[in-house]
Amino acid sequence: MSQAAEKSGQGAIKDVRKRYSAGVLKYRQMGYWDADYVPKDTDTICLFRITPQSGVDPIEAAAAVAGESSTATWTVVWTDRLTACDSYRAKAFRVEPVPGIAGQFFAWVAYDIILFEEGSIANMTASLIGNVFSFKPLKAARLEDIRIPVAYVKTFKGPPTGLIVERERLDKFGRPLLGATTKPKLGLSGRNYGRVVYEGLKGGLDFMKDDENINSQPFMHWRDRFLYVMDAVNKASAATGEVKGSYLNVTAATVEDMYERAEFAKELGSVIVMVDLVVGWSTIQSMSNWARRNDMILHMHRAGHGTYTRQKNHGVSFRVIAKWLRLAGVDHLHAGTAVGKLEGDPMTVQGYYNVCRDSYTRQDLPRGLYFDQDWADLRKVMPVASGGIHAGQMHQLLDLFGDDVVLQFGGGTIGHPAGIQAGAVANRVALESMVKARNEGRDIRNQGPEILRRAARFCSPLQQALDTWGEISFNYAPTDSSDYAATAAALT
């Protein structure tokens, strides 16, 4: 930083007596802005989207973000001088206007590796999305993306199973997995609930799923659900010769309760248990360790994420949540459908899938990926597409997401006019037909509807599904899309 910059109040103050005299300085004067800073390979780099209050200079705002997410307090403290304080200061090093949106800026901030406890998402998030998001000089802030250094990645164990080993355990290869959420989500007794699970699995699904808010309510105690569901799972396995599973949601009031439920699921021979995102980072990491010790696949339902991921100007992008969850260690993660009923621009959603499945994620601005990310051989997460999708969209889903995904057709299975087994058959036939056609070199994106119609000639349940839902689509403008390329919400 030049002396002229220092004098004008634009740069860090190098004279230590001036720097630490009591009073209030600008964040950029305190050393949280350094345009010449070159991030180290071991630094964590965050990209924030910030909306400064009117009159607040964007560089000062970026420096404030760096300060408030690391060591700064609002005034100068002499006790800084007892420490190697420059190491602990995050450094904003680049600020750019967001293309096409007045008043918003991208700010790049680097964090030294000493700032974060090894293997702790709770610790990392307490810094990065702690005080800073309530900071008054900013109208809004959003953590858009994060580059986590290999050195820090290696302090995490990651998914307990991973998508490769999951496929080996399930003996299912070369096609997406199929699932459905048991419906209605509330009110079924354990016995009625197990009926839905049995019909879906015997019909041809690989998985059934508890919904996020199925825990242990008055209408169905958790033990009752687990007992009936596992009878259904085993009976369906014998009926088809396939390994089957049903995500038993072990989310509960306390971690001790969750361990108790998970132990019971294991005793009954379930291959998979499930937790909701709302249980919190420490619980997620504890359950991940439990799953690793007990040969269990861990399914993560991202309940609650929309409260902070959806609005583009404030919160945390889901791509960041997905990166943290891969480190924290989950095997399945709901990552969007693009074509279904829930929020998601197709390319942005593909970006989340890349974060889950890549060995090395490349920068890809149209998909919202701002950084290269080396995953250092960390196991891969199986993304889950769930919410308002049906057999008639099979070509779009396979084209968008490829083989490594669980496609969950809840209403599209259970709401089938000829019953749940028929719904499952329709989905499985649609899936296998589409995979076969793609492998044969057909252009499924364009020929998909014709491929489905031909398959429906030998499969009347598929014909009924197409007749019922073939025309249903959810074409709304996404709220969260890339700033770097126009994308169409609807793939038709």
Place this chain on the structure above:
Amino acid sequence: MMTNPAGRITQGQFSFLPDLSDAEISLQIEYGLKKGYAWSVEYTDDPHPRNTYWEMFGMPMFDLKDAAGVMLELHNCRRTFPQHYIRLMAFDATRGVESIAMSLIVNRPDSEPGFGLVRQETRGRSIRYTVHSYATDRAEGERG
């Protein structure tokens, strides 16, 4: 006889579709070869869902780049074991995958006996489940 909708064991990628013709199987093999996978032929008379290790009909064909060669092995296997289950498996040696990438059943016995479910009542309402292959009721050497 099995009572599931497909009326047969539904392991593998395409068990819900009509049996693939040899020409269709060749296209799948070619797809795998283009991806750099190595194909292998395996057979068993016990398709229990957790019978992981079917017998290998020779080693995976790492250096074979021609679908016709894989089909030749498949034909040999079918001639030798016409009443067994036969599957084609494709291995992907890419770092970070190093596992099976494709798996399809390409031969079945005329009659598929399926499985029984044995329920052993244990503590309280808990039940231990065993999936039992009807095909294994006789000793392995006497089946066939």
